[in-house]
Amino acid sequence: MGVLSIFSKEKKEKLDHGLEKTKQSVFSKISKAVVGKSKVDDEVLDNLEEVLVTSDVGVETTLKIIERIEGRVSRDKYLGTSELNQILKEEIANLLQENNALESTGFELPEMDEPYVIMVVGVNGVGKTTTIGKLAYQFKKAGKSVLLGASDTFRAAAVDQLKIWAERARVPFITQGMGADPASVAFDTLKSAISQKVDVVIIDTAGRLHNKVNLMNELGKIKRVMQKVIPDAPHEILLILDASTGQNAIEQAKQFTEVTDVNAIALAKLDGTAKGGVVLGISDQFKIPVKYIGIGEKIEDLQVFNRYEFVDSLFS
Amino acid sequence: MFEGLSEKLERSFAILKGHGHITEINVAETMKEIRRALLDADVSYKIAKQFTDEVKEKALGQNVLTAVSPSQLIVKIVRDSMAELMGSQKEDINLKGKPTIILIAGLQGSGKTTFSAKLASYLKKKGKHPMMVACDIYRPAAIEQLKVLGEQVGVEVYTEEENKEPVRIAKRSVAYAKDKGYDVVIVDIAGRLAIDNEMMNEISAIKETVKPQETLFVVDSMTGQDAVNTAKTFNDRLDYEGVVLTKLDGDTRGGAALTIKAVVNKPIKFVSIGENMDAIDVFHPDRMSDRILGMGDIVSFVEKAQEQFDEKEAQKLQKRIAKNQFDFNDFLKQIKQIKKMGNVKDLAGMIPGMGKALKDTEIDDDAFKSIEAIIHSMTPFERENPDVMNGSRRKRIALGSGTDVPEVNRLIKQFSETSRMMRMMTSGGGRKMLQTMRNMKNMPNRMKH
Ligand SMILES: Nc1nc2c(ncn2[C@@H]2O[C@H](COP(=O)(O)OP(=O)(O)OP(=O)(O)O)[C@@H](O)[C@H]2O)c(=O)[nH]1
Ligand SMILES: Nc1nc2c(ncn2[C@@H]2O[C@H](COP(=O)(O)OP(=O)(O)OP(=O)(O)O)[C@@H](O)[C@H]2O)c(=O)[nH]1
Ligand SMILES: [Mg+2]
Ligand SMILES: [Mg+2]
Numbered sequence: 001m002g003v004l005s006i007f008s009k010e011k012k013e014k015l016d017h018g019l020e021k022t023k024q025s026v027f028s029k030i031s032k033a034v035v036g037k038s039k040v041d042d043e044v045l046d047n048l049e050e051v052l053v054t055s056d057v058g059v060e061t062t063l064k065i066i067e068r069i070e071g072r073v074s075r076d077k078y079l080g081t082s083e084l085n086q087i088l089k090e091e092i093a094n095l096l097q098e099n100n101a102l103e104s105t106g107f108e109l110p111e112m113d114e115p116y117v118i119m120v121v122g123v124n125g126v127g128k129t130t131t132i133g134k135l136a137y138q139f140k141k142a143g144k145s146v147l148l149g150a151s152d153t154f155r156a157a158a159v160d161q162l163k164i165w166a167e168r169a170r171v172p173f174i175t176q177g178m179g180a181d182p183a184s185v186a187f188d189t190l191k192s193a194i195s196q197k198v199d200v201v202i203i204d205t206a207g208r209l210h211n212k213v214n215l216m217n218e219l220g221k222i223k224r225v226m227q228k229v230i231p232d233a234p235h236e237i238l239l240i241l242d243a244s245t246g247q248n249a250i251e252q253a254k255q256f257t258e259v260t261d262v263n264a265i266a267l268a269k270l271d272g273t274a275k276g277g278v279v280l281g282i283s284d285q286f287k288i289p290v291k292y293i294g295i296g297e298k299i300e301d302l303q304v305f306n307r308y309e310f311v312d313s314l315f316s
Numbered sequence: 317m318f319e320g321l322s323e324k325l326e327r328s329f330a331i332l333k334g335h336g337h338i339t340e341i342n343v344a345e346t347m348k349e350i351r352r353a354l355l356d357a358d359v360s361y362k363i364a365k366q367f368t369d370e371v372k373e374k375a376l377g378q379n380v381l382t383a384v385s386p387s388q389l390i391v392k393i394v395r396d397s398m399a400e401l402m403g404s405q406k407e408d409i410n411l412k413g414k415p416t417i418i419l420i421a422g423l424q425g426s427g428k429t430t431f432s433a434k435l436a437s438y439l440k441k442k443g444k445h446p447m448m449v450a451c452d453i454y455r456p457a458a459i460e461q462l463k464v465l466g467e468q469v470g471v472e473v474y475t476e477e478e479n480k481e482p483v484r485i486a487k488r489s490v491a492y493a494k495d496k497g498y499d500v501v502i503v504d505i506a507g508r509l510a511i512d513n514e515m516m517n518e519i520s521a522i523k524e525t526v527k528p529q530e531t532l533f534v535v536d537s538m539t540g541q542d543a544v545n546t547a548k549t550f551n552d553r554l555d556y557e558g559v560v561l562t563k564l565d566g567d568t569r570g571g572a573a574l575t576i577k578a579v580v581n582k583p584i585k586f587v588s589i590g591e592n593m594d595a596i597d598v599f600h601p602d603r604m605s606d607r608i609l610g611m612g613d614i615v616s617f618v619e620k621a622q623e624q625f626d627e628k629e630a631q632k633l634q635k636r637i638a639k640n641q642f643d644f645n646d647f648l649k650q651i652k653q654i655k656k657m658g659n660v661k662d663l664a665g666m667i668p669g670m671g672k673a674l675k676d677t678e679i680d681d682d683a684f685k686s687i688e689a690i691i692h693s694m695t696p697f698e699r700e701n702p703d704v705m706n707g708s709r710r711k712r713i714a715l716g717s718g719t720d721v722p723e724v725n726r727l728i729k730q731f732s733e734t735s736r737m738m739r740m741m742t743s744g745g746g747r748k749m750l751q752t753m754r755n756m757k758n759m760p761n762r763m764k765h
Contacts, residue, residue, distance in 0.1 A: 054361045056540040059352050124563060124591070125425030125536070133456075155591070156429075156468075157461035164456035209566040244423065246358030246540020248568035269424060272509040274542035297424070297454070 045070075055277030055314045058247050061284065065092055092314070093307045095280045097289040106304055107138040109200060110235075115147070115193040117201045117226065117233035119186075121219060121256055122240035124207030127268030127294050129158070131240055132202050133165025134294065134302035140171055144199035148173035149189030151182035151222060152206040162204050168299050182206065182218065183225040190229035203234070210255030220259050237262045238291070243269045243276035253282045262286075268294030271301070275314055346390060347372050357569030357608045360544045363578045371397055395605060401574060402601035407558065407583035411444065413529040415493050417501045421519055421554060422534035423546060424507030427562035429458065431534055431588050432504040433465035434596040439500050440471060446500035449489040450475045451482040451522065454506040462504050469593050472498075482506075483521045490526055503528070510549035520553055531556040532585065535572060537564045543572035544579055551580040558585035561599065565589045571608050642735040644699035648691050651684050689717035690727050702731060 045066055052062040068091045109116050118135070120128045129152070136146045148166050150173055152158035159175050166173040174189040186203050193201045205222065208215035226233040239262040241249050256262050265283070267276045270293045279290050290305040347368045354364035374393050410416070418435070420428045429452070436446040448466055450473055452458035459475050466473035474489040486503055493501045505522065508515035523531060533556045535543065550556065559580075561573055564587050573584060584599040636642055691699065693716030698704060705728055714721045 050361060053355060054541045056358075056542075059355050123538070123566070125427060127425065155461075156464035157457040160457035160460045161455075168456075209563065211567045212565075242425065242536075242538075244536070244540060244542045244546070245538045246568070246572070247356055248358070248538040248566065249540075251567060269509075272423070272542065273511055273545045274540065278540065 051315060052277060055275035056246050056249075057277035057314075058250070058281050061095065061277075061281035064284075065095070065280075089308065089311050092280065092311045095284040096307045096310070097283045097287055107135075107142050109139070109144070112235075114230050114232070115190070115198050115201045116235050117190065117193075117203070117230060118236040118238055119203045119205065119223065119226070119234035119260070120238045120240060121205050121260060121262070122207060123209050123242075123252055124155075126207065126240045126242040126245070127266075128152075128207065128240045129161050129165060129204050130297065131238075131266050131268055131292070131294055131302065132162065132204050133169055134299055135202060135292070136166065136169035136171045137299045138302060139200045140169055145197075146171040146200045146202065147189060147193045147196070147198040149186050149201060149203040150175040151185045151189075152204050153178050153180045153182055153185065154206040158204070158206065165299075183222045186222050187225050187229060190226055190233060194229065201233075210252050216255060216259045219256075223260055236264050238264045238266055239288070240266050240268055241276070241279065241282075243267050243294075244272060244274035245278065247278060249278040250282055250285070253286055253288070257286055257288070262288055264289060264291040266290070266292040266294065266302075267305070270313075271295040276310075277314055279310075343372055343375055343390075350390075350394060353609065354571060354574075357571035357610070358538075358540045358543070358575075359571035359608065360541055360575040360579070362544070363575050366578070367397065367401070367574075394609065398574065398605040398609070399602060402577055402605055403583055406598055406600075407585055408598075409532075409558065409585055410529045411439075411500065415447075415490070415499045415501050416530070417490060417503065417526050417528040419503045419505070419519075419523060419526065419528040419531040420534060420560075421505065421531060421550060421556065422507060422560075423509065423536070424455075426507060426534045426536045427560075427588055428507060428534045429461055429465065429504050430591065431532075431560055431562060431586070431596070432462065432502045433469050433471070434588065434593055435586070436466070436471040436500075436502050437469035437593050438596050440469065444500050445498050446471055446502060447489070447493050447496070447498040448473045449486060449501060449503045451485050451489075451503055452506040453480050453482055453485075458504075458506065465593070472496075482518060483525050486522050486526045501526075510546045510553075516549075516553050523554060530558065532558050532560050533582070534560045534562060535576065537561045537570040537572060537587075538566060538568040539572040543575045547576040547580050551582065556582060558583050560584070560586045560588060561604075562588035565595065569608050569610065570604060573604050574608055637735070643702055644691050644694060644731065647731055647734070648688065648699075651687060686717070686719050686723065687727055690714075690719055690724055693717040702728070702735070 048066060048069075049062055052065060053059065057065070069088060072087055072091065120132055122128050132148060136148060139146050146169070148162060148171060150159045150162045152162070153176070159178055162173060163175070174185065174192060176185050176188065182205065189201055189203060192198075203222070203226075205219065206215075208219070210216060223234060223237075237256075237260045239253060239256050241252065245252070253262065253265070265279060265288055267279055267290055270276055282288065283290055290310075293303050293305050293310075295301045295303060350371065351364050351368045354367060355361065359367070371390070371393050374397065375390055409418070420432050420435075422428050432448055436448055439446045448462060448471055450459040450462045452462075459477060463473050463475065474485075474492055476485045476488070479485050482505060489503070490501055503522070503526065505519060506515070508519065510516065531554050533547065533550050533554070535547065539546070547559075559573075559576055559582055561570065561584055564570065576582070577584065584601075584604075587597050587599050589595045589597055636646060690713060693713045698709060698713075710721055710724045710728070714724045717724070
């Protein structure tokens, strides 16, 4: 019986029944245990728990997923094996917010009369600047004109770093140097974006931990100043999460959303062994779609997020 | 989500009540809560299970009718077991090399470069003569970043801008350091994934070439379940001497610390607690245990406050209080002290229970503005003689400070409460003073209501 036996409602007397390591995939196990039954085997649920929790899905969301599956199974008693795999994936994928347009069309952005402004936020070191370089490259490739704004004026060599990415993506960028007021840099960037009729603006911001009130308020200020130039800006506030981050990502999403109305997530560093499962709960709870995934340090290592592939990856 | 274990246990202990002994059945619910708290804190799934199994083992059969309540007993077992796992003594870094070479390894963005500079600064303050080496040839502007930080802390950074071979840069840097008489060489390398064979081979090669006394594995305290894989793979390849836990100034519970300790059994030697160059500390296992369990980090709070607190000033103040001479000038000085300690909310958040209470109230350094304005609007005579504050003086002060009379009244009341309390503390240095400072910290909050 697994650690999260809180999930199975039955009281168990025996506690230290170890977790059997299984070579079978969770999908096939699940199928075996539920086909023709009206209740999922506890052992299977324990297995599912292990997979989900070790993917950083978190206890609460794991509980939710298991309840959903139990519900489905007790309703549709005679499910076939193949259907079941599908159901499991669906139930999990359903937690992730729809991102239809993007799933099919790649790195495209809405047609607009004004520059489409993306403000990139997140805690320290998650991959903001790198993601900006990769996005600039993709938009440029898709035929858009791109302008970057170096509003991280704090972290050592942050401007130099963005400059190199701008050069790699062959796009211009606006800077006022280190130590400048980040809001003023953003203002400048939007001004020149308008005069140069640029399609996409991406603003880099300094990494900040979400529990630092002053730094978080600074983000609000950057946003407000941008609205003086383009009232609807920023059209996209992209929160970067690091795939290796655990449950703290929920708090990150919460705090950044409170200050800046985050409306898209990019999950960076998915090329490692971390699964990034915490986004399931985040996307569900805050109704924010995951748009992109980072899968390496090279400029082309960015992909549009695909829900089903992501769910598959949790079980591989 | 971030409810502490102690709160969770409260609930599950209801079940234990009325039972004379802890048995498998009545402890089950409690163990589940502990497991869940550990998982919420990002402790690895397997370690969390092992841990609760152990706790259960120790708890079973204990007679709970004696001295302590079952909840106290289990909390004690949990804390003791965790302390045992975390290790009890501090482990210093080995600085016996000539020069001592320290290699800094870890995943991308974990905080290696920042830590390298902090460590250099820390060792410099301890009388060492450190040098840093820029071996990250991959990340854009990585060399520049280390150079900027090196300048900030006044430590030389060895670079070979055109050289694309980190192993050779590292090797030559050591010769350079010897030549220049540096006694510590800190080697900053690129972040890498544990599964990136090519990069892991590179790091092994660097290690073999420069033979560091200390290889430190730098890990982000927000890391989730992957901590197991990463810590283990890096350890298999490098057999590192110690671990550095970064970004602990955030609000993560930091269960990765427990995981890593359990999996590789290497000491956590330092923690990194901010972006500034002085935000480095040695590791305190007991505080980390409490943090993972959600019991607040009060000790850290006290020590951080103490560190920033000027001992001499405190003693002067002590004397003035004893002589009943505490006045508004002292009050102002205390506010400055508090502000020096950094973001008030961050600090206050370290006190158990406070974090939640403060969540919705906006207090930052500005919160002291009106207090300062009021005191600044007093005449020097008034500041030195708090007793003379009559109605017309109060009115004038309110006008001058852009506040109103009720606000001035509140401040004066706060002041007299504070000075009375201070008089009550007969002796003691900075530590006692903290009490008062903590009270003052609540002031801006109260003044709003
Ligand atoms: N493996 C991998 N590494 C990545 C990915 N994205 C970013 N990185 C690396 O992560 C590190 C930090 O990336 P940055 O882009 O500087 O992160 P940031 O969020 O801008 O950092 P700050 O501005 O300091 O807060 C760098 O070494 C990047 O190369 C990714 O998708 N995969
Ligand atoms: N809040 C906080 N930020 C930190 C801490 N340590 C490092 N950082 C920040 O985290 C980000 C990444 O730090 P770096 O030192 O560049 O990390 P790194 O491991 O050298 O990154 P790569 O070389 O790209 O792998 C920067 O924004 C740092 O300022 C810390 O203890 N607290
Ligand atoms: Mg950045
Ligand atoms: Mg670095």
